[in-house]
Amino acid sequence: MMPTPTMLSRSALALLLAPALLRAQAVDTLAARAIPLREAVTLAQQNGLAAIQARGQVRNAESSVRAARAALFPSLNFTMGQVNQSGDRFDNQGRLVPYLAPQPWSYSTGFASTLNLFDGGRRLAEIRRTKYDVGATSANEVSQQFNIALQVKTQYYSILAARESEAAARAQLEQAEEQMKASIARTRAGVATLSDSLRSLVAVGNAQLALITARNNLRVASAALTRLVGSSTPVTAQPSDTLDLALTPIDSAALSGMLDKGPIVEQSEAQRESARAALRTARTPYLPTIDLTFQRSGNGFDKYYGIGGQSLAYTNNVSVRLAYPIFNNYQREDALNKARVQAEIADATVRDARLGAEQTFVQQLAALRTAQQRIALQQVSVTAAVEDLRVQRQRYTLGASTLLDVLSSQSTLDAARLALIQARQDFRVARAQLESLVGRELQ
Template sequence: MTALALGLLGWVSAPGVVLAQQAAPAASPSQRPELAEPKRPSVSVTLEEAITRALKTNPQVAQAAGTVTNSEAAERSAFGAYLPSLSANASGSLASSERLDPETGAVSSGSNDTYSAGLSASWDVFTGGERGANQRQTKAQSSAAEAQLTAQRATAILDVERSFYEVLRAQGLEEVARSRIERAKQNAEAAERRLSVGSATRSDVLRSRLDLTTARESLLTAQTQRTSASLALGRLIGEDGPVDAKPLDNLEPKPLALTEEALVNEIVARAPSVLSAEANLRASEAGVGAAKSAYLPRVGLSAGYNWFNDDPAFTGGRTSWSVRLGLSYPIFDGFLREERVVRARTAASVSQTQLADTRRSVSAGVGQSLSQLHLTEERITFAKQSVEVAEEDVKVQTERYRLGATTILELLTSQESLVQAQTDLVAARFDYQIARAELEALAGRPL
């Protein structure tokens, strides 16, 4: 066994075998197995379809819509406080015909059945202004709920647009990677042909193969990003699984309908978050009025009509009625009124501060979004120019390499610049779309 092992070792280390192994040609890049194509989502949606589905399935939007419904019910209840309350009652009582007198011990007989019915009404004549304050408060709360619903819808739309654009961004990066793979294959084949005729070095072949490996890695990265973005988009629109995004017809920047100054003024004045903060302030101020109403007297009016009978019949029986007008005034209630007023004023002060901060926040957000919008517009322009220059340079370097006037390193450097320019263009286009979506989310409407 030892002799056989030594013999094999000597055979492997023989110079002729080593040279044969080094001279053995590697598999051509065109003959290598391609990357497995990932399974694409079976569902594909447009941006409008994704937004429509997301608004139906977003839990925050559903919760905000429920708050609007509850606020409308509270508003009806506040109006109902101006109306009188009405109630009806009826009762019947049956007892034994013979009864024992507990004082005398005598047994007496006779009917002891009673039947009665009544109708009563009451109305608060004066409540010290509490009803009016409550009505103003519920109206303000309804306005705040509607503004919050608009804000939640805008946030849901922004989330969908971001996810949708991320899917498209990954699709664009896939296209860039596939183009890079094709160029890398051509480079590798050209380097091997030149090596076979002695016009290139082994280093050229290795560099071209390394570039092909890097291109394939870029494709895998883009495919992974696309899968992750498709899963996120599917969750947002209520789909169990990944969802693909249909390409947009136009990704070029579009001018805004208003000037920047007019846009800032409109958004700061009409942004959903600002409207909600303003409505909350009105509700807090109305709460102060409701708390102060406890210092005024209450006047109430009530009336009732009752019917009694010993027999279960509508004929006969006795009736009675009553009307009552009353006034009440709590002289001292252990400082509860004062506490209510202090709490209400504190809430109003906090709401005022929150409104001022919301306006500043919206103003800053609009400024940042506009700056980002301008930056991405310029980046798109620069990236287009870079792509044009890089494409022309690649043509020149490819031809020079074919003629043997340059090295593979210069060709690969030129192609790498083209890949970077194409990647920057894809990123700039979708960064612009996201920046515009963020500005529209602040405004609460398309711009």
């Protein structure tokens, strides 16, 4: 069935009413609160699960240092108790008789202290190991902070890109509507074919679809940002004009010098030192241990434990104990072997972390510079495409070109706009990747 002018008018009316529906849906259904990027990063670093876990690991490591230092001091133990003796017993003839104790209750107190005089350096090695663990967890906390910042910035920039896409789709829709009206008028005047009007209708539909897609992307990115910042109410990026994005030059030589101070490298180095300290600890069982113990205990029948009128009988014991395990079922050798393996793995991890940082640096720096060039090129491309579309529309109005020429220019402009938006997005993400790598904000 061939389309008629009546069918064409109905289709055009439906597409002309669609922008009104789109404008009615333009209000953000999430009712999101716009926040600046710095606030979004701060909230995510406070409320993010990874950040909370990293801070907890630092507190645990600091507590382990205190416990390792406390092992240098003597242990103190105090005991007190009471015993009741009653029931039956056998007498000298083997008969079961009731037990009648003159004092059925007896009371005792005790105090004991043990000081390790020599343990082969195990406690000192443990102190060093736990200190390096604090350094590793602190570096991990910094790494998590910048990883969270990277995730927040990625979603934040996705929102900005979605807003730019929405603006581009809106401009595309306005141009397509104007072209459709002109095509319908020329078709009715008999100076254009019905195919021109149908192509214009398709162009309007594509523009409407692009606008719907951009708004959906905006809502999805806003929901992801809300989760990252841990907000109970929806949040989104602040509307801003990203067309005038300042492309600050990056000092690649200075950044390269910061790689060894990056959180990932520092964390691996601290873990290596911790593994080496653990290796020294694993060697200590091959040396004897010497302990000094003092005990004072009292026994008696005073229910006030010697504080009342009666006193307890006290005894004092001082002992020095030397212990050396000659054979402990291969436990020392097994622990030492595992510690050596972990130390070797830690050395390889440091080397791989440095090489990985250099690789990521080269990749992201190249992506950053490429994105800068793409932004400059696409800005020129958009300007050229806008001018070309203007000329083609004038030529079409004068009958000097076909609608296909106009639609081709429109497609070129749409592609240039999308390429510019993607180039800006790639530039922002590459910059955030470099910040996460070196562990500091780039000015």
